[in-house]
Amino acid sequence: MSFQTPLTISEVINDIHSKKYLLPSIQREFVWSSEQISMLFDSLMRDYPISSFLFWKVPKEKASEFKFYEFLRDFHQRENRHNPKADINGSDDVMAVLDGQQRLTSLYLALKGTYATKLAYKKWDNPLAYPKKKLYLNLLGTPENISYEYEFEFLTDAEAARSDADHHWFPVGKMLDLKEQYDVMNYMIEAGLSSNPDKEKAKYANKVLYKLHSVIHINKIISYYLEQSTELDKVLNIFIRVNSGGTTLxxxxxxxxxxxxxxxxxxxxxxxxxxxxxxxxxxxxxxxxxxxxxxxxxxxxxxxxxxxxxxxxxxxxxxxxxxxxxxxxxxxxxxxxxxxxxxxxxxxxxxxxxxxxxxxxxxxxxxxxxxxxxxxxxxxxxxxxxxxxxxxxxxxxxxxxxxxxxxxxxxxxxxxxxxxxxxxxxxxxxxxxxxxxFTDDDIENLLYSKYNHGETLVILSILYPWADLKHNFHLDHMFPKSKFTDKRLKTYGIPDEKISDFKANCNYIGNIQLLEEIPNIEKKAMDFNKWLNEKIPAGELKDYKQKHYVPNVSLDFSNFDVFLEEREKLLIQKLKTELRK
Incomplete structure (x- = not known):
């Protein structure tokens, strides 16, 4: 293993793009977050060391004995997480990355690719939950997070277009096109950054852009060792040892x-x-x-x-x-x-x-x-x-x-x-x-599960054995949640001393039923007794009440506390029957 002449980031990115660098099959897949990528670039801009790399040179006559994969060109959390298999039928030796894949993939995605992860408030199977983003650098201001000196963010094109007095989002990948220093100056002029009336911001933009140019094109940042052994056991052992740090295997x-x-x-x-x-x-x-x-x-x-x-x-x-x-x-x-x-x-x-x-x-x-x-x-x-x-x-x-x-x-x-x-x-x-x-106490404690608890649907699957949960059932508040406000409870004549208890108990499983999608949409915020009388045919009402554990008490809103207590008794009885062995 020998230390080699360092390379610039632009040289390595171009070689990755032309598939000169590949990944051995023993290499893990890409796992870095967008925050880790931003931190990597912040470190580069601050001249922090990012550690050396380890490459493995495999002669072309030996390459067919191993499996290799290409770098990810675009990362998509749901649809594109796996590296494509590489075609190594060419005439060149293979240069494989043993240590540094996460950093090199991050550099490539930031400079040439896109990064798409799920938005927290959308479901995993929604295609709109994964907007494609690129890495941008704000040329007019510093980040609020004091751990960073430069404001790098993954943004959609629409988000990046929203510039203001404190934000001019520069697409980091564009720096690959600004090869010469005069290209950087031309961008400053064309973007109006040089003529910014706030001279301090103009100077800052000029400093940051030239610094990024040096990081990508001038500074030889990629220091690496080269391993040329074709003994897989030795290479595997090296791989495991060098991957004991960073994002650990x-x-x-x-x-x-x-x-x-x-x-x-x-x-x-x-x-x-x-x-x-x-x-x-x-x-x-x-x-x-x-x-x-x-x-x-x-x-x-x-x-x-x-x-x-x-x-x-x-x-x-x-x-x-x-x-x-x-x-x-x-x-x-x-x-x-x-x-x-x-x-x-x-x-x-x-x-x-x-x-x-x-x-x-x-x-x-x-x-x-x-x-x-x-x-x-x-x-x-x-x-x-x-x-x-x-x-x-x-x-x-x-x-x-x-x-x-x-x-x-x-x-x-x-x-x-x-x-x-x-x-x-x-x-x-x-x-x-x-x-x-399950003891009696265990079963009674299940009734403390609430509308948004993960185990609530599990408990309902016991209580509703007839419901095919492969289909679309909703969790429905029998007494509508929207009615449990101070103002609305008072309109129902609920005494002041009961209002806090009503509000505290509306989300417990005793007030939750499984309801098919369409009936739940129709029910909306209707009072429970009104919905039963208007939507459930008289001939089906008795069966409905049995299936949904509706107690034989008044269903007026003012009687919610009695309804809840009596329904919980029915639920406990059913759970004891189903969970006792």
Whole structure:
């Protein structure tokens, strides 16, 4: 390994663009946030060191023995997170990046690409939730955050166009076109920055723009070492060691590095990435990570030690996972299809570890087809659902999941001949801090769940077993939430001493029902008793009240406290029936 002559950023970016630099398959994918990219550029502008890089030169005659990927050209959190496979059939040697991919990808995206992440207030499957943004530098002011000296921001074109006396957003990528210093001066003149009546701002813009020009075109910032060994074990060892800092390798990245190097007939990186993307589209969508899939591999392959340790990722284990990959993926896929049929998704499955025992059960019983719809599996599905909901509500996997996964695996392995062994699992954990049984206090505490709590829909799935939650059901306030204001409650004649209690209790599950989308839209803010009388046919009213646990009390708004107390009694009765084993 030898130290090489440093390069400028513009030289490296042009070489990445022409695909001179590639990524080895053992390399992790891009994980940096927009804030990390902005901080990188702030550091560059302040002449802070950004550490050296490590490149791996692979002779063209040896390149075909390895797999390589291109750099991301545009990052999209949902649709474009994976690096495309590189075509290495050319006549040149391959220059692969062993250390520095996150920094180099960040530089490329900032100077030539776009960056799109989900807006916090929009749903993950909404295409409009991921606006494409570019990196801009404000030439007229400094950031409010004192940790930064220069104001770099990822903005849409529309956001960047909103300039004012304190903001002129310069697209950072445009600096690649301003190769000479006179190009920078011409931009200053054409943008009217040189003639700014505020001379201090004009000077600041001039200083910042020339500084950015130096960072990109003049200063030789990219210092790097070159490794030329073609021994994969040596390269893999170097890769793991140098990636112990920065954004540290996750366990899944580490395992993928080993798997990629040791799988013989499949491309581990592509197989696992494609599978994760696929299963996260099941039903209303899941959020299964590579870590969970690889954890499931250890469990489903019956490895004695399922913890994430380098010793567990040896060649023998990796080859076993490769051999069992088709069975593993079917088991996980079928488990998530079943969980989706229960009405669960990324929105309300609070621990992804929950799918692993179900997948292991499917693999143990021979991976039956159509388990989620087979009439012969009704009782089995009922038991799996009860276990799933109990484990979820009891937060069995919220700490040290191996302590639950290993004993569950042993029970399933030895006692699954007559169906999912729910009794044995419940008995195993009885009296421990992972107990699945519900006491009276446990069940009553469930009623403290509120409208926007993650577990509320879980509880409603127990109370509404007839509701197919794969379809669009809404959580509806039976007594409309909008009516619980001081002014409106007084118009209903609620005494002052009761108003605070009414307001405090309106969001509890005792006032929540599951309602199909259209009836919920029609209901809007109608008083509950009025809606029942006008929208529910007289012949269906009795059935509706039974299905929705409506107590036989006055439904006038002034009687809300009595309604809530009596409905909670009905809910407790149902929960005791469903959660007791």
């Amino acid at each position: 996750s366990y899944s990245d580490l395992l993928l590095s080993f798997a990629t190097a040791q799988w013989e007939t499949r491309d581990a990186r592509e197989e696992i990435n494609e599978f994760v993307d696929e299963i996260n589209q099941i039903g209303r969508g899941f959020k299964i990570s590579k870590d969970i899939v690889l954890k499931a591999c250890l469990v489903l392959c019956d490895m004695s030690d399922i913890s994430f340790k380098v010793d567990n990722f040896n060649r023998t284990n990796m080859l076993l996972i490769e051999k069992e990959w088709d069975n593993i993926t079917k088991a996980i896929r079928d488990a998530l299809v079943l969980i989706s049929s229960f009405g669960f998704s990324r929105e309300n499955m609070t621990s992804n570890n929950l799918m692993i025992p179900i997948a292991y059960y499917f693999k143990t019983i021979g991976l039956p087809n159509n388990f989620e719809t087979s009439t012969s599996k009704i009782e089995d599905r009922k038991n799996i659902k009860l276990w799933f909901i109990s484990a979820l509500l009891k937060r069995v996997f919220s700490f040290a999941p191996d302590g639950a996964l290993k004993p569950m695996r042993e029970i399933i392995k030895s006692q699954s001949s007559n169906g999912f062994p729910i009794d044995a699992i419940f008995a195993k954990f009885k009296g421990t801090n992972r107990a699945l049984q």
